[in-house]
Amino acid sequence: MSNLAGVNVLVDGYNLQLSQGTGIKTYGISLVRSLKDLGAEVNVLYGRNIPKLNDASLEEVLFFDVHEGPHRYSDGSYLKRSARLLLDAGRTLSRQSVTARPIDAGHVVVRGSVRGSFMASITDLLDITGTYNLPGCYQTASALFRLGLSMGVTLPKKVDIFHATYTLPMTVPGAKKITTIHDLIPLRLPYTTLDNKRLFYKVVKRCLKDSALVLTVSEHSKRDMVDLFDIHPDKIQVTYQPIALEPLNKTPEAVQRYLKRFRIEHKNYILFVGAIEPKKNLGRLIDAYARLETDTQFVIVGKRGWLWENEIGAIDTIFGADVAKEKFRLLDYVTTEDLRHLYAGATCLAFPSLYEGFGLPPLEAMSFGCPVITSNVSSLPEVCGEAALYVDPYSVSDIEQKLHQLLSDEALQKDLAKAGKQNAERFSLERYNERLQQAYQLVL
Numbered sequence: 001m002s003n004l005a006g007v008n009v010l011v012d013g014y015n016l017q018l019s020q021g022t023g024i025k026t027y028g029i030s031l032v033r034s035l036k037d038l039g040a041e042v043n044v045l046y047g048r049n050i051p052k053l054n055d056a057s058l059e060e061v062l063f064f065d066v067h068e069g070p071h072r073y074s075d076g077s078y079l080k081r082s083a084r085l086l087l088d089a090g091r092t093l094s095r096q097s098v099t100a101r102p103i104d105a106g107h108v109v110v111r112g113s114v115r116g117s118f119m120a121s122i123t124d125l126l127d128i129t130g131t132y133n134l135p136g137c138y139q140t141a142s143a144l145f146r147l148g149l150s151m152g153v154t155l156p157k158k159v160d161i162f163h164a165t166y167t168l169p170m171t172v173p174g175a176k177k178i179t180t181i182h183d184l185i186p187l188r189l190p191y192t193t194l195d196n197k198r199l200f201y202k203v204v205k206r207c208l209k210d211s212a213l214v215l216t217v218s219e220h221s222k223r224d225m226v227d228l229f230d231i232h233p234d235k236i237q238v239t240y241q242p243i244a245l246e247p248l249n250k251t252p253e254a255v256q257r258y259l260k261r262f263r264i265e266h267k268n269y270i271l272f273v274g275a276i277e278p279k280k281n282l283g284r285l286i287d288a289y290a291r292l293e294t295d296t297q298f299v300i301v302g303k304r305g306w307l308w309e310n311e312i313g314a315i316d317t318i319f320g321a322d323v324a325k326e327k328f329r330l331l332d333y334v335t336t337e338d339l340r341h342l343y344a345g346a347t348c349l350a351f352p353s354l355y356e357g358f359g360l361p362p363l364e365a366m367s368f369g370c371p372v373i374t375s376n377v378s379s380l381p382e383v384c385g386e387a388a389l390y391v392d393p394y395s396v397s398d399i400e401q402k403l404h405q406l407l408s409d410e411a412l413q414k415d416l417a418k419a420g421k422q423n424a425e426r427f428s429l430e431r432y433n434e435r436l437q438q439a440y441q442l443v444l
Contacts, residue, residue, distance in 0.1 A: 003437045005039035007444065010159045010175065013046035014138050014166050016125070019066075019118045023360055024182060027217075028165045029125070030244050031180075034433050035163075036128050038440075043130035043155065044122075045100055047137040057107055063133055064108050066117040097152030097173050100134040138168065145169035145203065150210075161443060167200075167207045176212040176443050183217075183357025183379075184224045185279065192279040192354065205229060212443045217241045217358035218379035237439040240383075241358050242432035243367050243424060248340045258341045262299070262329055269297040269329075270403070271346035271370070273339070273361040274353065276304050276312060281352045281375075281393050283310060288399035290318050296347060296407055299329045301339065343368035348406050348413070351375070352393040359383050363427055366420030371413045373402050385426075387419035 011032055015025040035042045050062040110126055113119035132155055141151040152173045162172040164179045171177055181204065186195040208214060208229055214236045216222050222236045248255075256266040270289065274280040282300070289298055300312065315324045334342070343349070349365035351374045359380045362372045366387055374380050376390040389406055392398045406412055 003038055004035065004440055007040045007440070008043070008158055008160045009035055009040045010043050010045055010132075010155060010162045010172055011035075011129075012138075012162075012164050012166065012168055012170075013044045013122075014164075014168060016044060016122060017046050017048060017118060019121055023358075024166055025121070026244055026360065027180065027182070027241055030242050030429075030432070031163065031165060031436070032125055032129060034242070034429065034436050037429075037433055038437050041130070042128065043132055043157075043159075044125065045137070045153065045155075046103075046131070046133045047135065047139070048118075048133050049135050050133070052135070056101075059101070060103050060107050063103050063131075064110070064119055066114055066119055097154045098134060098137070099154045099156065100132040100137070102156065103131040103133050137170070141168060141170040145206070146199070150206075161440070164207070164211075167203045169203055169206050171210055177210050178213050178215060178439075178443060179207045179211040180215045180217075181207065181221070181225065183221050183355070184228060185355050185357070187228060188224060189279060189355050192277070208235075211235075213237060213439060215239050215439055218382055220379035220382055221357045237435075237442065239432065239435040239439055240427055241360060241363075242429045243360075243363055243427055245336065245340055245343075245364055245367065248344045248368060250341075250344070252345075255341055255345045259345050262331065262342075264297055264299055264329055264345070266345045267347050268295070269299045269346055270407075271299050271301065271342055271349045271365070272351065273301045273342075273349065273365075274351065276300070276302050278310070279354050281354050282312060283314075284393065284396050285350055285352050285399060286312065286315065286318070287396045288403055291396070291400045292404060292407070294407060297327055297329065299331065299342065299346070301331045301334055301342060303333050339364075340368065343370050346370050348373055348403075348416075350399075350403065351380075352391055352399055353378075353380070354393050356380055356383075362388060363424055367424040369417040369421055371406060371416035372420060373399075373406060383427075385423045387416060387423035389416065 015022055016028045018025055032042055048063050050059055053059050110123050113123050134153060137153060144151050151170050153170060154173060159172050159175040162175045162177045167181060186193045186197055186200045190197050208231050216236055216238055217240055219238055222238055225231060225236055226233050252266055259266055272282060276282055315328055319327060343365050348371040349362060351362050353375055355378045357379060362374045362384050365372050372388040373391060374384055374388050375393040377393060389402050391402045
């Protein structure tokens with residue numbers, strides 16, 4: 001399938017340049033790969049904070065420095081550059097745009113990059129995309145927006161479509177803009193995030209206005225946008241999100257050998273995957289688990305976010321330090337390979353989130369034949385269909401009851417595993433490519 005042949009697309013690198021993954025970063029990687037599958041020429045705009053130098057080769061070397069940042073350069077050149085860029089942009093945006101510079105990866109060895117670094121996160125994209133950098137461009141765009149200005153960025157080549165995977169107050173003159181808005185959680189559950197709600201509202205409103213088309217990841221998120229903003233439903237297309245993890249064709253014995261490194265047993269642990277923050281509702285899940293009489297372990301995969309102590313800080317108090325040490329595994333950030341094995345070996349995934357624009361972990365778990373318990377709210381029933389056991393995420397007793405039901409019923413586990421694999425097929429890469437191509441044709 002190559003229906004976008006000859007189309008030049010610029011994708012933002014706002015989340016792609018993060019060293020550790022987020023759901024939006026995963027979306028961005030899948031988007032780039034799908035656009036390439038469809039025949040488009042894809043470039044990525046990064047905002048790496050490197051100083052402006054007279055030597056282009058050295059600039060390119062610093063782009064790949066895993067320790068880059070304003071604190072690395074004692075002459076303060078990055079800070080001076082950012083201040084000058086902001087000042088110049090404010091003076092001249094009415095007449096012109098700032099231009100990003102191309103980065104040539106040929107001067108450095110990118111294979112075998114340091115795990116967990118910026119380099120490891122973009123290595124697979126370097127061979128299939130053009131790489132451009134404009135130091136601090138995303139921070140500058142946000143600062144200018146607060147001043148009532150809009151930032152324009154140009155490339156030294158023609159761009160047909162600028163696809164922002166996040167709500168960015170930025171345009172590319174001469175290119176049509178597509179923005180993916182994943183959810184409106186700061187507006188729907190304002191007490192669960194630290195976002196500046198007034199600024200978030202204004203940025204979303206601007207992106208809805210600036211974009212020729214808005215993509216989103218569920219019908220539920222689309223309804224939120226239509227309800228909260230004055231936008232016609234036809235301007236929003238639902239493409240969902242594909243499953244990015246490769247299947248794992250291993251025997252249970254091989255999975256068990258892999259899981260030994262985490263000191264957990266195959267098919268004898270409840271798995272949670274997600275950031276440790278109020279929206280994910282991990283605290284109530286732990287309270288429900290505490291009521292069970294079970295030897296099944298509890299494995300938590302996710303980085304510590306805002307108010308993480310409120311979610312997991314009481315584990316030692318509830319269970320006692322010695323028992324908690326045996327029952328819980330807090331794995332923080334894991335590699336993609338680790339995650340595939342953890343899904344394949346879990347008794348179930350428990351994901352009682354309070355709100356999701358899409359909810360990728362339940363779908364990923366289903367693709368590995370892992371039974372899923374999840375919430376009966378927001379987009380989760382839409383995405384999981386009839387292949388999950390649903391709970392009221394605000395009821396500890398309901399979560400406890402469904403955990404007990406699933407852990408004690410092997411037939412139910414097998415039924416959910418089978419139904420989950422069938423449901424996951426709805427979100428294959430092939431189907432995502434079809435939806436994406438149809439959306440792009442509306443703009444082209």
